[in-house]
Amino acid sequence: MGEESKKVSFDGEAASLLVKELRGSFNYGTARSYEWRVSQVKALLKMLDENEEQIIDALRSDLAKPPLETVVYEIGMVKNSCEIILKELKQWMMPEKVKTSLATFPSSAELVPEPLGVVLVISAWNYPFLLSLDPVVGAIAAGNAVVLKPSEISPASSSLLAELLGKYMDNSCIRVVEGGVDETTALLRQKWDKIFYTGNGNVGRIVMTAAAKHLTPVVLELGGKSPVVVDSNVNLPVSARRIIAGKWGCNNGQACISPDYVITTKDFAPKLVDALKTELENFFGKNPMESQDLSRIVNSHHFARLIKFLDDDKVSSKIVYGGEKDESKLRIAPTILLDVPRDSLIMSEEIFGPLLPIITVNKVEESFNVINSGTKPLAAYLFTTNEKFKQEFVMNVSAGGLLINDTVLHLAVPKLPFGGVGDSGMGGYHGKFSFDAFTHKKAVLYRGFTGDASVRYPPYTKTKQSLMKALIGGDILGMGRALFGWS
Numbered sequence: 400m401g402e403e404s405k406k407v408s409f410d411g412e413a414a415s416l417l418v419k420e421l422r423g424s425f426n427y428g429t430a431r432s433y434e435w436r437v438s439q440v441k442a443l444l445k446m447l448d449e450n451e452e453q454i455i456d457a458l459r460s461d462l463a464k465p466p467l468e469t470v471v472y473e474i475g476m477v478k479n480s481c482e483i484i485l486k487e488l489k490q491w492m493m494p495e496k497v498k499t500s501l502a503t504f505p506s507s508a509e510l511v512p513e514p515l516g517v518v519l520v521i522s523a524w525n526y527p528f529l530l531s532l533d534p535v536v537g538a539i540a541a542g543n544a545v546v547l548k549p550s551e552i553s554p555a556s557s558s559l560l561a562e563l564l565g566k567y568m569d570n571s572c573i574r575v576v577e578g579g580v581d582e583t584t585a586l587l588r589q590k591w592d593k594i595f596y597t598g599n600g601n602v603g604r605i606v607m608t609a610a611a612k613h614l615t616p617v618v619l620e621l622g623g624k625s626p627v628v629v630d631s632n633v634n635l636p637v638s639a640r641r642i643i644a645g646k647w648g649c650n651n652g653q654a655c656i657s658p659d660y661v662i663t664t665k666d667f668a669p670k671l672v673d674a675l676k677t678e679l680e681n682f683f684g685k686n687p688m689e690s691q692d693l694s695r696i697v698n699s700h701h702f703a704r705l706i707k708f709l710d711d712d713k714v715s716s717k718i719v720y721g722g723e724k725d726e727s728k729l730r731i732a733p734t735i736l737l738d739v740p741r742d743s744l745i746m747s748e749e750i751f752g753p754l755l756p757i758i759t760v761n762k763v764e765e766s767f768n769v770i771n772s773g774t775k776p777l778a779a780y781l782f783t784t785n786e787k788f789k790q791e792f793v794m795n796v797s798a799g800g801l802l803i804n805d806t807v808l809h810l811a812v813p814k815l816p817f818g819g820v821g822d823s824g825m826g827g828y829h830g831k832f833s834f835d836a837f838t839h840k841k842a843v844l845y846r847g848f849t850g851d852a853s854v855r856y857p858p859y860t861k862t863k864q865s866l867m868k869a870l871i872g873g874d875i876l877g878m879g880r881a882l883f884g885w886s
């Protein structure tokens with residue numbers, strides 16, 4: 400049977416059978432032990448070590464992704480997650496003792512982490528390995544059985560993920576289903592113990608609606624328009640380089656936390672544009688359309704979507720750098736647009752590509768209103784040396800994550816959860832947060848048979864009522880009053 404016919408045959412019945420099979424393995428206890436979890440994380444590390452070239456090739460085929468970006472973001476970050484798990488998992492799996500209350504005295508209590516069960520990871524095309532494997536290792540570390548549905552928009556990566564996970568991992572608990580809307584719909588009809596979805600908000604709503612039917616909790620890793628505010632007191636070349644690294648150096652702007660647009664003052668904007676032009680030329684040369692260090696646009700649908708932004712009458716005269724395009728190669732040059740009106744098409748949707756509009760304001764403080772008048776972004780960036788302004792930004796701007804004086808790098812701090820808020824998503828992961836995302840912390844209270852105070856038992860009296868009230872509130876004085884008439 401060919402690949403195509405295999406994909407088509409994955410319908411509701413196949414999805415139901417798959418979940419049943421994985422639930423059987425989970426209930427049998429396969430995924431629960433520390434040893435199994437470690438063995439699978441090690442297998443995944445081995446898989447990444449032994450197949451670096453194939454992964455580079457798959458991403459070259461899907462996105463012309465530069466090998467350095469593949470090695471660092473798609474492979475290196477997942478390996479880093481695996482290493483953290485191997486170092487810390489034993490600690491994460493330990494029950495956590497917590498204090499009890501006067502009302503339960505004598506007693507002890509703990510939070511016992513338990514796996515959720517059988518979980519579904521649906522990932523997106525732009526970082527197909529990172530966005531698939533990072534949640535999958537979190538699910539494995541937490542002791543779950545997991546089905547991965549990679550994005551069909553990056554077909555070479557999707558089929559390599561299916562091949563490699565099939566070869567290296569324990570398939571009684573870890574499986575890949577390839578496919579698009581039909582296959583994902585079949586999967587979403589099943590009852591899962593968690594769904595972890597990465598992608599756009601419209602499909603996020605479909606995922607959440609399907610999950611609601613089974614009361615399945617979700618993590619939604621969505622996107623949004625991540626702004627960069629640039630104050631006039633900054634180190635300009637460093638700021639320009641860091642904006643470029645986050646925008647064009649991350650999959651050519653096809654990254655969820657890429658700077659979507661810049662806000663700066665009218666006076667400072669020309670200086671910023673000059674610095675961006677200089678550094679762009681240093682990075683990608685005079686003809687960026689030929690640069691091997693820029694990914695291409697993933698497909699013609701996304702190419703047309705981006706060109707529509709540029710063809711909008713409100714912005715077509717605003718291009719101050721770039722603007723070249725070649726549909727046959729799916730390439731669009733790094734493009735800067737200055738003084739873009741806020742009611743233009745490019746400012747109404749997430750760009751997710753190599754176009755960078757700049758909005759100008761009279762005072763940089765006005766940027767808070769610009770940002771807060773839109774939906775909550777996944778990331779917001781500020782470049783400034785003004786400490787007070789930094790604090791005001793942190794206190795007043797709502798986003799999944801904030802980063803001061805750089806872009807994108809907050810993603811690389813495992814002690815910071817990665818995720819959105821509002822329209823940019825819900826839930827977070829990375830480091831221990833990935834373990835927590837796929838874990839239920841079971842509340843357990845232990846009591847003995849001593850200290851069986853009659854106060855909670857009928858017949859109820861006024862004294863018992865006062866005593867119970869004091870006990871629940873941890874009010875020792877109130878207990879004294881109820882028992883001994885203390886005043």
Ligand code: NAD
Pocket residue numbers: 521522523524525526530548549550551552578579580583584597598599600602605619620621622623654655656749751777818819824
């Ligand atoms: P995509 O097209 O790959 O879709 C994501 C997943 O949804 C795929 O697996 C796809 O098969 C599935 N899907 C698509 N349509 C569906 C439907 N009708 N029913 C069920 N499943 C369906 O990716 P995309 O949505 O183009 O990804 C880009 C978006 O994702 C951007 O908004 C970006 O900001 C966001 N994103 C967020 C993160 C993050 O970590 N927060 C990371 C990457 C991308």
